[in-house]
Amino acid sequence: MKNNVFILALIALFGFGLSSCNKCVTCGSCDEGVTFINSNGTESIDAEICENDAANKDDYNSAIADYESYGCTCN
Numbered sequence: 001m002k003n004n005v006f007i008l009a010l011i012a013l014f015g016f017g018l019s020s021c022n023k024c025v026t027c028g029s030c031d032e033g034v035t036f037i038n039s040n041g042t043e044s045i046d047a048e049i050c051e052n053d054a055a056n057k058d059d060y061n062s063a064i065a066d067y068e069s070y071g072c073t074c075n
Contacts, residue, residue, distance in 0.1 A: 024050040025064060031071030049074070 028046035036047045047067060054060035064074050 022050055022052045024048055025074045027064070027067040027072040027074040029073045030067075034070045034072065047072075 026046055026048050030045065035043050035045055038044050049060065049063050049067070051057070051060045054063060067074055
């Protein structure tokens with residue numbers, strides 16, 4: 001029983017460590033008529049970009065630059 005609790009605690013700490021390092025920005029206030037499709041298929045005026053979703057730091061920065069090219073403000 002103690003072994004199971006120890007393993008669950010390690011998994012929880014590992015999961016917390018991964019989630020706490022995720023850097024995300026929200027892009028919104030875009031030019032008129034610019035909308036985005038969420039992962040669930042609905043239309044939105046805001047988009048969230050997370051560093052963990054990109055293959056590398058350059059792709060992450062490029063994605064932010066693409067949203068800003070549509071007149072969006074990312075922060």
